[in-house]
Amino acid sequence: MKRVFLCAVLALTTLAAATSASAVGTVSVKVDSIATVTSANSVVFDFDLYNCPAGEPIVVVDWTASEPSRPDSGAAAAGVPYGLSNGAAVQHLTLGVNSSSFLAGVQWVGSGNVACGDVVVPVAGSGHATSLNGV
Numbered sequence: 001m002k003r004v005f006l007c008a009v010l011a012l013t014t015l016a017a018a019t020s021a022s023a024v025g026t027v028s029v030k031v032d033s034i035a036t037v038t039s040a041n042s043v044v045f046d047f048d049l050y051n052c053p054a055g056e057p058i059v060v061v062d063w064t065a066s067e068p069s070r071p072d073s074g075a076a077a078a079g080v081p082y083g084l085s086n087g088a089a090v091q092h093l094t095l096g097v098n099s100s101s102f103l104a105g106v107q108w109v110g111s112g113n114v115a116c117g118d119v120v121v122p123v124a125g126s127g128h129a130t131s132l133n134g135v
Contacts, residue, residue, distance in 0.1 A: 025050070025051040025089075026050075026051060027049070027050065027051050027052055027116045027119045027121055028049075028050045028051065028121060029047055029048065029049050029050070029114045029121045029123040030047065030048045030050075030123070030125070031045060031046070031047050031110065031123055031124075031125035031127075032045070032046040032047070032048070032125075032127070033125065033126065033127030033128065034046070034127055034128060034129075034130055035065070035102070035108055035110075035127060035128075035129045035130070036129070036130055036131070036132060037099070037102050037103065037104045037129050037130065037131055037132075038096065038132060041098055041099055041100070042096060042097070042098060042099060043065075043075050043096075043097060043099040043102045043129065044094060044095065044096045044097075045063065045065065045075075045094075045095045045097070045110065046092065046093070046094055046095075047060075047092070047093040047094075047095065047114060047123065048090050048091070048092060048093075049085075049090070049091045049092075049093055049114060049116065050089065050090055051089065052085040052087075052091060052116035052117070053085060053087060053116070053117070054084075054085055054086060054087025055084055055085060055087070056084065056085045056116050056117035056119075057081065057082075057083070057084055057085075057115070057116075057117060058081070058082040058083065058084070058085055058091070058093070058114070058115065058116055059079065059080065059081050059082065059114070059115045060077060060078075060079075060080040060082070060093065060095055060112065060113075060114050060115075061078065061079065061112065061113040061114060061115050061120060062076075062077070062078045062079075062112045062113055063075075063076065063077045063078075063080075063095060063097065063110060063111075063112035063113075063123075064076045064110060064111060064112060065097075065108050065109065065110030065111075066108065066109060066110070067101075067102060067103065067106045067107065067108050067129065068107065068108075068109055069106060069107065070101060070103065070106060072100065072101045073099070073100060073101045073102050073103070073106075073108075074099065074100045074101075074102075075097045075098070075099035075100070075102055075110075076097060076098075077095055077097040077112075080095060085116060085117075093114070102129055103129065104129050104130050104131035104135055105128075105129065105130075105131075105135065106128075106129050107126065107127070107128060107129075108126060108127060108128070108129050109124075109125075109126040110124065110125055110126070111123065111124040111125075112124075
């Protein structure tokens with residue numbers, strides 16, 4: 001009888017864990033299409049992190065962006081910590097990086113990785129660079 005009881009407890013525990021894991025969803029990241037040039041050598045990218053469980057450390061592992069029409073442009077960051085996840089379905093991350101010659105009004109492309117705990121998620125995007133006044 002003890003064995004049947006233990007098997008039932010184990011089955012219920014496994015079912016509960018599987019149910020809570022599927023309720024959380026898959027961790028994913030999206031970069032906003034608008035990057036803001038804040039100075040001659042700084043640009044800000046915005047990311048949305050989805051389904052990162054509470055208590056997990058969040059880190060931008062690496063991010064590189066450029067303006068393809070301007071080969072001298074570039075922006076890069078690596079190992080930028082954001083602290084621990086609060087468990088919200090969507091968490092907004094703002095990444096300010098040093099840039100080389102990013103200009104407002106020009107198209108950009110970028111790629112990198114964001115970590116939620118041990119889960120590293122690739123992210124890529126493109127968009128339009130604007131100035132602080134939206135131009």
